[in-house]
Amino acid sequence: MTAHVAPILEVIGFSGGFPDASGELVPVLHEVGFGIPRGSSSAIVGESGSGKSITALSILGLSPRGFRRTAGQIRFEGTDLLALDEKSMRELRGADLSIVFQDARGALNPVFSVGWQIAEVCRLHQGLTRKEARKRAQEMLDLVRVPEAKRRMGQYPHEFSGGMAQRAMLAMALACRPKLLVLDEPTTGLDVTIQADILDLIVELKAETGMTTCLITHDLGVVAETCDHVIVMQHGEVREEGTCEQILTDPRDPYTQRLIANSRMVAGA
Amino acid sequence: MSAVVDIRPALEVTGLRKEYRLRGAGGHRTLTAVDGVSFELRPGETVALVGESGSGKSTIARCITRITDPTSGSILVGDRSMSSARPRELPELYGSVQMVFQDPTSSLDPRKSVRATLDEPLRLHTALPRAERVDRIRELMADVELPEHLIDRMPRQLSGGQRQRLGIARALAVEPEVILLDEPTASLDVSIRGQIIALLERLQDEHGIAYLFISHDLEVVRRIADRVLVMYLGTIVEEGPVDAVFDSPAHPYTRSLLSAAPVAEYGRTKTRVKLAGEIPSPIDIPRGCRLVGRCPIAQETCSVASPPLLLVSDGHLAACPVVVAAPGHGHD
Numbered sequence: 001m002t003a004h005v006a007p008i009l010e011v012i013g014f015s016g017g018f019p020d021a022s023g024e025l026v027p028v029l030h031e032v033g034f035g036i037p038r039g040s041s042s043a044i045v046g047e048s049g050s051g052k053s054i055t056a057l058s059i060l061g062l063s064p065r066g067f068r069r070t071a072g073q074i075r076f077e078g079t080d081l082l083a084l085d086e087k088s089m090r091e092l093r094g095a096d097l098s099i100v101f102q103d104a105r106g107a108l109n110p111v112f113s114v115g116w117q118i119a120e121v122c123r124l125h126q127g128l129t130r131k132e133a134r135k136r137a138q139e140m141l142d143l144v145r146v147p148e149a150k151r152r153m154g155q156y157p158h159e160f161s162g163g164m165a166q167r168a169m170l171a172m173a174l175a176c177r178p179k180l181l182v183l184d185e186p187t188t189g190l191d192v193t194i195q196a197d198i199l200d201l202i203v204e205l206k207a208e209t210g211m212t213t214c215l216i217t218h219d220l221g222v223v224a225e226t227c228d229h230v231i232v233m234q235h236g237e238v239r240e241e242g243t244c245e246q247i248l249t250d251p252r253d254p255y256t257q258r259l260i261a262n263s264r265m266v267a268g269a
Numbered sequence: 270m271s272a273v274v275d276i277r278p279a280l281e282v283t284g285l286r287k288e289y290r291l292r293g294a295g296g297h298r299t300l301t302a303v304d305g306v307s308f309e310l311r312p313g314e315t316v317a318l319v320g321e322s323g324s325g326k327s328t329i330a331r332c333i334t335r336i337t338d339p340t341s342g343s344i345l346v347g348d349r350s351m352s353s354a355r356p357r358e359l360p361e362l363y364g365s366v367q368m369v370f371q372d373p374t375s376s377l378d379p380r381k382s383v384r385a386t387l388d389e390p391l392r393l394h395t396a397l398p399r400a401e402r403v404d405r406i407r408e409l410m411a412d413v414e415l416p417e418h419l420i421d422r423m424p425r426q427l428s429g430g431q432r433q434r435l436g437i438a439r440a441l442a443v444e445p446e447v448i449l450l451d452e453p454t455a456s457l458d459v460s461i462r463g464q465i466i467a468l469l470e471r472l473q474d475e476h477g478i479a480y481l482f483i484s485h486d487l488e489v490v491r492r493i494a495d496r497v498l499v500m501y502l503g504t505i506v507e508e509g510p511v512d513a514v515f516d517s518p519a520h521p522y523t524r525s526l527l528s529a530a531p532v533a534e535y536g537r538t539k540t541r542v543k544l545a546g547e548i549p550s551p552i553d554i555p556r557g558c559r560l561v562g563r564c565p566i567a568q569e570t571c572s573v574a575s576p577p578l579l580l581v582s583d584g585h586l587a588a589c590p591v592v593v594a595a596p597g598h599g600h601d
Contacts, residue, residue, distance in 0.1 A: 047458035047460065048429075147546075161547055163547065164547075191321035191485065192321065192487070192526060192529045192530050193321065193525055193526060193529040194321075195529070195531075196529035196530075196531070196541060200541075218459070219531065219533075220533035221532050221533045224531065224533050224534055224535055224537070225537075225539065244535060245535050248533065248534065248535035249535050258460065259459065259460070260533060262460045262462070262463045263459050263533035264488070264532075264534070265462075265463065265466065265488045265489060265491070265492040
């Protein structure tokens with residue numbers, strides 16, 4: 001455990017669920033608790049139905065429609081995010097917290113140029129003029145290594161490949177220099193060489209900016225190669241939390257052990 | 270299967286080509302999805318087709334099953350030609366070649382129960398009377414480890430893993446010699462993935478079916494395949510026994526692909542072979558080697574002619590004269 005570093009984010013006894021047809025609450029999260037150490041590359045790993053995405057979205061105040069919290073806190077630098085009103089949450093989302101979603105091309109607006117969309121974020125959250133915002137947007141595209149950033153600014157999302165669109169989403173998420181960046185399956189659906197490029201970029205950007213990252217993924221391979229702190233979830237519960245080394249070399253929880261075995265299909269690998 | 274047996278291949282693909290004519294502002298253009306691919310699949314063998322989006326691997330499966338018609342080339346299933354079969358002859362050929370799709374949700378009829386889904390191929394391809402068909406349906410369910418009480422369930426009442434088992438049972442119903450599996454585990458959780466792969470391995474042992482296994486999941490390919498074909502922009506750039514290709518990849522594209530795959534192991538040092546830029550459009554394929562412009566070891570000669578597959582070691586071929594001609598390549 002990296003207990004000597006004060007966590008930037010703490011999830012404490014977080015429970016909740018969705019109402020069924022008769023209004024009865026069906027619980028999906030059961031007293032979820034973990035910490036994201038400041039400056040870490042953390043990961044929440046789990047299979048479908050583990051509750052990893054609902055937990056991550058709740059951090060951003062973006063829990064899905066119908067979800068009801070029954071208990072718990074999510075503390076970001078000491079403030080309980082779940083107690084904030086929508087306006088304060090939105091301000092925090094623009095300034096300190098940011099998220100990158102899985103389907104980048106789906107997350108971009110198809111009728112505006114990519115450059116305009118990044119500039120709009122800078123204008124709204126940082127109060128820049130249009131001209132300053134455009135300049136900043138181009139700097140951000142350079143930062144995420146989009147070649148020919150100036151020309152790319154005027155292009156539309158359909159002119160971007162999946163990998164380039166994910167870079168543009170990263171540019172947008174980083175425009176406000178967030179302290180914590182949540183990445184929800186950022187490379188799922190991308191080809192393996194593109195995935196490796198995006199993961200390398202995330203590691204580099206983290207080193208350059210000093211931000212904390214929290215990766216939501218089903219892929220232990222990605223975790224092993226990019227993260228230092230790991231939370232394993234199953235059926236809405238945290239099964240195990242520890243350093244990447246401890247989780248992968250000395251897993252204590254039987255579910256973690258099975259997950260690792262299933263991720264390595266070739267015997268002896 | 271490593272033994273070299275001199276028998277007719279279960280599937281033989283020769284010079285397969287698929288072009289799409291595109292109409293646009295600049296007049297007609299041609300997109301070449303598959304550009305002269307040849308390979309064979311022996312009875313009981315698993316050959317994996319790997320490559321990234323746009324490599325043409327799914328188009329090959331669609332051509333073999335005639336979901337789309339190939340532009341040219343020959344496809345033989347046993348001794349019968351799939352490529353020159355007339356549309357009315359196809360149903361009979363589907364008794365020999367079946368396909369399992371990636372997404373079992375969209376490839377199953379949502380209004381057909383397990384029973385009806387499995388009864389259809391039996392009705393079309395066998396002469397079994399109704400009562401015996403029910404016995405055969407139960408047998409098929411047992412074969413893919415679907416509990417018998419699910420027989421009247423609809424697809425939406427099954428889990429993702431159960432749906433994929435049903436898709437496999439449907440393919441198995443006609444006792445085909447060849448099953449094409451197009452990313453059969455891509456939409457499944459890792460724990461279910463392992464179960465489906467174990468099931469496919471057992472079915473192959475018991476029934477001697479040959480699999481053409483299309484996947485981008487290199488972990489699964491290494492486990493299930495006997496041989497692997499690596500595709501890039503419509504051509505095979507490397508092929509060989511799975512261990513030879515994974516342990517000593519020769520082609521720079523294969524090296525890049527394998528070195529990019531994440532492995533769930535702590536502290537593994539990884540040396541990535543990086544390619545420049547992104548995969549070009551199959552509309553304007555580069556002259557010469559398709560990897561020219563992205564390749565870290567390209568030489569001037571690479572852009573002159575498209576390199577042929579050259580022998581690396583027994584059964585292992587790669588379309589890269591720069592690597593294969595170099596002294597002491599590969600075998601370390």
